[in-house]
Amino acid sequence: MGNNPPDRLEYYASLKRNIFIAVVIVSMIPLIVFGSITRYEFHTSYAEKVRAHLSIMVKKHAQNIDTFLKERQANIVSLASSYPYEQLADNAFLAQQLTRFQKTYGPVITDLGIINEKGEQISYAGPFQLKDANYAESEWLKQAMASDVYTSDVFMGLRRLPHFIVAVRSLKNGTPWLLRATIDFMAFNELVQNIHIGKTGFAFIINKKIEMQTDSTRSVEKNLFRDAELFHPDKTGTDIMNEPLFQTRTSDSGKEIIYVARLLKNGEWALVFQQDHLDAYSELYRAREVSLLTLVLGGIAIVLMAAWVSRHTTIKIAKADQEKEIMNRQVIQSGHLASIGMLAAGIAHEINNPVAIMVEEAGWIEDLLEDEDFKESENLNEFKRALGQIRKQGIRCRNITHKMLNFSRHSDHRVQLFNLNELIREITNLSSQHAKYSNVTIELNLTEPLSSIKASQTEMEQVIFNLLNNAIDAIDKKEGGKVRIHTWQDDSMIHFEVQDTGSGISEANLKRIFDPFFSTKPTGQGTGLGLSICYGIVQKMNGQIVVESTLEKGSRFEISLPAAESPEETETKTTKTTGSMTS
Amino acid sequence: MMPKEFTPIIRLLLVDDEVEFTSIMVKRLGRRNIVATTANNGDQALLLLDKNTYDVAVLDLKMEGMDGLEVLKMFKLKAPDLPVIMLTGHGSQLAAEEGFAHGAFDYLSKPYDIEGLTQIIRKAVFGGREQHE
Structure with a gap:
């Protein structure tokens, strides 16, 4: 296959690029769109889920804490309202109440205390030494005195530890007093620390x-x-x-x-x-990473696939184009050959008549030379030689025109069964004079039996004749040489080989030997149509023609033809071979 | 070449549109005891055939006006026994075979050898067993 010219290569490169881009775009768009939609949907729903989850969780815990605080308040309120001030002012009773609380609710309440309106702690039950503490200056006291139930912020207080209190204000003879409970900071902390x-x-x-x-x-x-x-x-x-x-x-x-x-x-x-x-949003981010990874891997796969597809397709298209081009060339070639053939046929028709007249006129002079009057002529032999030459050249003209006519396929195209060996024998007989004159020995190595060939015998004759003549002509007359013709059969193919010990064909010429009008013979000796005709004929017979040649050693032409199915049905053809010429 | 004195005279009708060709052929055939009358087209040839009797006819396939094959068909109608030798300017066997199909005796392609032609003529007239070379 021939190489593509640069503009072709450019075309294929751009074709490859376009296919690549098209495949990538067509594959990437759905991937990206689908990926984006999925990502967006997932993101939205997941964010919503996280938000809802956290909101519920916070709401629930807040409610818990609120409940906890309310319960503690309720505990203290009920304690303050259940017992008179005097009883609560008794340290032992208060301690008893604290123990009861701690038994019921766990160590949630650290201590209890009764504080009068002056901020003096009247009684105290708890682990700290705060019996006579005075809270007159404390900020919380003012606030606690101002409302029925008070819960403070966390503060350090006298004990130098973070805590907060729940205080209930009661009245004794119009004078307010407070029942104060300290909430265990650790227990409260646990509510949120968990x-x-x-x-x-x-x-x-x-x-x-x-x-x-x-x-x-x-x-x-x-x-x-x-x-x-x-x-x-x-x-x-x-x-x-x-x-x-x-x-x-x-x-x-x-x-x-x-x-x-x-x-x-x-x-x-x-x-x-x-x-x-x-x-x-860790899971969301992870999912995002996974989807991104999928997208990237998918993208890479698409790019690789696109590269492969574009390459593969371009190669196939290039191959198809090349085949098409070869076919086009063949069509053009055969068109060329057909027009050359028609031209040749026209020339042949026109030339044969004047040549015939020339030959006849020369013949007439020859006839006249037979007469007595000329017998004595000094130059009689020279006349005869010249006339003979005119006739000989006339025959050559006819041979050329006939070759041209054969080239234009005006020969016998009837397909029939015949034996190749017989045909070879006939033709070598015909050529024996030519061979003898050229100092060439023809060796036949014909394998018997050989299956018949189904083809046009006239055309096959031409092929053999051409190859044989070429082989003889390739051999130098002075040195002489050999032409070997070998036939054999393998399976369904019949092979026919003509090998000579002649001058061989140069590599440059070897490429052109089947071109019409290409000849290495001296001008006037070859029409350059012989091998071109052979090639056409063999191709038509679904055969193959192979040439091997080494300069100064000789050439080998091998023709392989399909054998006919019925080898015994060889039909012997009798052609009218009138019109032969004396030479 | 056949010795002239032993060969009987043959009357031949030569039909060809090339006047130069027919005139030289008349001379050359005359030397071989073949008396040729020439016609340069089909009509002329048919007129001659009506008036005279011939032993053999030589007919060019490619002529202006009436084509050689048409002339052949007319000849075969008028004189079915007259052997007709076809001349062709080209080596096409197909054209020649069409000639055979219409009853031509043989065909020759131009340029031919005079001896070959005379042999075929004699063979056509006498049914002789001469072999051509």
């Missing part, structure tokens, strides 16, 4: 001043709440008492943090759940 989600999710309670009401081992991004609308529900428009506030904020360190908060204790405190955004 809230753990993921690696970074934890909860804490803050008051309106953004002071921690629970202990936290984790770092609380308090500054996130500086301008918090948390305690100003009007700002957000949400009912934080019922529905938790869900916000995402960026911390000073640049981390995205989500917090979920709900107010407690009538809006004085807030339970806040804080978690790193990355942690809260």
Whole structure:
């Protein structure tokens, strides 16, 4: 197969590129669209899920804590209302009550105390030495005296430990007194410290001043709440008492943090759940990574596939184009040959008549030379030689025109069965004179029996004749040489080989020997049609013609033809071979 | 070459549109005891055939006007026993075979050898067993 010219290569390169791009686009678009939709849907629903989950969790815990606080308040309220001041002012009784509480609810209440209107602790039950403590200066006392039931923020107080109190105000003869209970900070802490989600999710309670009401081992991004609308529900428009506030904020360190908060204790405190955004949405991010990986791998697969498909397709198209081009060339070639043939036929018709007249006129002079008057002529022999030459050249003209006519396929095309060996014998007989004159011995090595061939005998004759003549002509007359003709059969093919010890064919000429009008013989001796005709005939017979040649050693032509199915049915053809010429 | 004195005279009708060709052929055949009358087209040939009797006819296949094959068909109608030798300017066996199909005796392609032609003529007239070379 011939090489493609550069513009062809460019065309295939652009074709390959276009196929590649088309395949990539067609495959990538659904992948990306589908991937994006899935990602978006998943993201939305997962975010919604996380939000709902955290909100519910915070709401539930806030309710728990509220309940806890209310229960403690109820405990204290019931204690204050169940017993008179005098009884509660008795240390032993108070201690008894504390023990009862601790038995019932666990170590939730650390201590109990009765405080008069002056802030003096009248009685105390608990682990600290606070019997005669005076709370007159304490901020909480003022607030506790102002309301029936009071729950403080967490403070250090006299005991120098974080705690908060629940106080109930009662009246004795118009003078207020307080029953104060300290809530165990550890027990209260546990209510929020147990809230753990993921690696970074934890909860804490803050008051309106953004002071921690629970202990936290984790770092609380308090500054996130500086301008918090948390305690100003009007700002957000949400009912934080019922529905938790869900916000995402960026911390000073640049981390995205989500917090979920709900107010407690009538809006004085807030339970806040804080978690790193990355942690809260870790599964989402993982899913995102997986989908991205899938997308990338899919993309790579598509690109590889597109590369393969475009390459493969382009190669196939190039091959098909090449085959088409070869076929086109063959069509053009055969068209060429057909027009050459028609031209040749026309020339042959026109030439044969004048040549016939010339030959006849020469013949007439020969006839006249037979007469007595010329017998004495000095130049008689020279006349005869010249006339003989005219006749000989006339015959040559006829041979040429006949070859041209045969080339235009005006010969016998009837297909029949015949034996190749017989035909070879006939033709070698015909050529024996030519061979003898050229100092060539013809060796026949014909395998018997040989299956018949189904073809046009006239055409086959031409092939054999041409190859034999060429072989003889290739041999130098002075040195002489051999022409071997060999026939054999393998399976369904009959092979016919003509080998000579002649001059051989150069590599450059070997490529052109089947071209019409290509001849290496001296001008006037060859028409250059012989092998071209042979080639056409063999092709038509579904055969093959192979040439091997070495300069100065000789050439070998091998023709392989399909054997006819019925080898014995060889029909002997009798051709009218009139019109032969004396030479 | 056949010795002239022993060969009987043959009357031949030569039909060819090339006048130069027919005139030289008349001379050459005359030397071989063959008296040729020439016609340069089919009509002329048919007129001659009506008037005279011939032993053999030589007919060119390719002529202007009436084609050689048509002339052959007419000859075979008028004189079915007249042997007709076809001349062709080309070696096409197909054309020659069409001639055979219409009753031609033989065919020769131009240029031919005069001896070959005379042999065929004699064979056509006498049914002789001469072999051509």
